[in-house]
Amino acid sequence: MSKIKLGIIYGGKSTEHEVSIRSASSVFDALRKDKYELELIYITKDGQWLLANDKKEVKIIDQTKGREILVSPASGLTVDNKVLEIDAVLPILHGTAGEDGTIQGLLELANIPFAGCSVRSSAVCMDKDMTKRLLQENGIETAAGIMVNYFEQDQVNYKDVETKLGLPMFIKPVNQGSSVGVSKVTNESEFYQALELAFNFDSKVMIEKGIDGREIEVSVLGDEELFVSVPGEIVSNTEFYSYDSKYLDDDGAVLNIPANLDDEVQKRIQDIAKKTFRTLDCEGMARVDVFLEQSGKIIVNEVNTLPGFTSISMYPKLLEVSGIPYADLLDQLVTLALKRKERENRLKTDLL
Structure with missing residues (x-):
């Protein structure tokens, strides 16, 4: 062969x-x-x-x-x-x-x-504003937020935003990953500094209500048939799970795989991850990140269509604990890529 x-x-x-x-x-x-x-x-x-x-x-x-x-x-x-x-x-x-x-x-x-998601779903999932709109339209809970574009930044009033979202709040570039340009805001001076930082990385910025909940992540793999991993939990030792916590500080966070959850909660998280994957038209792979509030409410935070693949990254580690070793995961991703191309090649490109 x-x-x-x-x-x-x-x-x-x-x-x-x-x-x-x-x-x-x-x-x-x-x-x-x-x-x-x-x-x-x-x-x-x-x-x-x-x-x-x-x-x-x-x-x-x-x-x-x-x-x-x-x-x-x-x-x-x-x-x-x-x-x-x-x-x-x-x-x-x-x-x-x-x-x-x-x-x-x-x-x-x-x-x-x-390998991975299509043009359409990749673009949608990268855009936190579009992701939020589509999920909310399909009955999937997300954090309350306000989107501000570059031309509106001088019109943003801290008091108005605080009244609507409360404190703390998070300010993040709409089209960035790995917590790049993300800030936690607890007062007015931090608010405007965070806006300035976020606008250094994107022309659209999302201001979100801070969620008091456990940070849970799930890996999804497949196309027609989906495999959903056991959930894992991120316990941050810093203010939030920042870029430094993910990649630079060895003591920045603890990754608990699998997360300590009862069977009913685990299944609900997996079901929401699968529904999120389908709603956003994902294919191949994605990592779905959620918050689990003390009340039991599950709030989708974001969807990463090209998650980290380092030796300590959550996406491959979650799947490995769920029974899919790293090398097998890569084989499946290549197979899924070739299968999609076969399906696309059957589509007509003219009317003759």
Whole structure:
């Protein structure tokens, strides 16, 4: 049986560039080398695509040690004027220009199968405002929030927002991940500082009511048939589960897998995660994050369509505890990508 020619795309024009490299390194180590012929594709912070000459490890590639890749809707990926034969890719990218539908659209145009959600669901899930609207319309509880765009920021009044949402509140860029640009606000001076910070990362900002609840995460895998992991709990040792807590501070948080929940609550969380996945038209993979209030109410916080894949990331760890080892997870993601491309190839593109 011939090997599957698989590309790993990592890096990217994102604040999460370094996290992407760490995720891709873990993916590379876990992939079964007897099953895949791997190509390492690095996207610089400036957006240049480079093909690694050395396939022994995932690392930053400079122009002198990599060959530039061109992406074409007609021929796919080309290097040195030759087509780079790829059966599928794992886009191990986080944040903007990675999980927001842009790279998915580019791969779709180039007719290259890719793991994870489609262009549409990737874009919707990255946009916290659109996610909230769709979930609320389908009866799924989310935190109360106010969306402010760049042109309205001077019109935002702290007292009005405090009256509506109370304290504490959280201010976050609408189209960012990994808690980049997120602040917890407890007074007026923090409020305006947090707005300024968030607008450094996006032209739309979400102001949300603070939720007093346990932070629970669930991994979802599949297409027609969905597998939902056991829930895991994040117990933060800082003010909230920030970027530093996730990636830089070893003592920033404790991850309890599985979470200490009774069977009824666990099933409700899993059912809500599945409904959320379907409502947002997700496919392949997503991590659904919720708050569990003391009253038992479950509130969806966010949906991550390209979750972290580092050795300590919740998405693969939750699935591993649920009976799907890391290498098997990657095999399933590649299989799902190829299956979706088969379905799409059956669709008509003309009326003849």
